Amino acid sequence: xxxxxxxxxxxxxxxxxxxxxxxxxxxxxxxxxxxxxxxxxxxxxxxxxxxxxxxxxxxxxxxxxxxxxxxxxxxxxxxxxxxxxxxxxxxxxxxxxxxxxxxxxxxxxxxxxxxxxxxxxxxxxxxxxxxxxxxxxxxxxxxxxxxxxxxxxxxxxxxxxxxxxxxxxxxxxxxxxxxxxxxxxxxxxxxxxxxxxxxxxxxxxxxxxxxx
Numbered sequence: 001x002x003x004x005x006x007x008x009x010x011x012x013x014x015x016x017x018x019x020x021x022x023x024x025x026x027x028x029x030x031x032x033x034x035x036x037x038x039x040x041x042x043x044x045x046x047x048x049x050x051x052x053x054x055x056x057x058x059x060x061x062x063x064x065x066x067x068x069x070x071x072x073x074x075x076x077x078x079x080x081x082x083x084x085x086x087x088x089x090x091x092x093x094x095x096x097x098x099x100x101x102x103x104x105x106x107x108x109x110x111x112x113x114x115x116x117x118x119x120x121x122x123x124x125x126x127x128x129x130x131x132x133x134x135x136x137x138x139x140x141x142x143x144x145x146x147x148x149x150x151x152x153x154x155x156x157x158x159x160x161x162x163x164x165x166x167x168x169x170x171x172x173x174x175x176x177x178x179x180x181x182x183x184x185x186x187x188x189x190x191x192x193x194x195x196x197x198x199x200x201x202x203x204x205x206x207x208x209x210x211x212x
Contacts, residue, residue, distance in 0.1 A: 003056070004017065005055040007032055015071060093159075102166065113172070160190055
């Protein structure tokens with residue numbers, strides 16, 4: 001059985017849980033508490049030298065890090081990763097955008113303002129930059145989605161899952177989506193799609209493991 005080393009509140013971890021749920025793949029959820037440094041233990045760093053979650057543990061003792069790489073691995077051979085060469089490249093294009101323009105602003109703002117105690121004081125000089133870059137990213141998404149139901153191929157792909165994870169909780173990073181009707185419509189379509197699970201979902205057989 002696959003094992004997912006993850007933090008429940010993380011958008012990057014949520015996108016992987018969502019993918020596993022949509023594909024009906026059973027997995028064991030292993031909680032990693034970042035605030036207690038459970039991702040910096042010797043044991044965890046042997047699994048992933050970067051000390052980051054999510055981390056997918058495969059049968060046979062192999063590990064795969066980076067949320068979007070995990071999505072691509074899980075989606076191979078499914079409709080979530082198109083076979084068409086151009087459509088597949090477009091999926092990758094939006095996943096690259098998610099990592100370099102979206103997660104670094106919308107995801108970062110949510111992490112520090114909503115999840116880290118005292119995070120506003122610790123990163124006060126970054127807030128204006130997050131807001132500027134985050135609204136710019138939302139503007140790109142709005143213009144693209146104004147003519148489309150989903151990001152690629154008019155159906156859900158891993159590009160949608162990658163971008164949905166932090167966008168649907170953008171208000172926790174103090175972003176107002178009122179001026180982005182196409183983005184809000186897309187969020188509703190993703191959330192209303194068959195098999196969708198919310199961020200708080202975890203598999204029934206989840207096992208909490210404290211890292212020594």
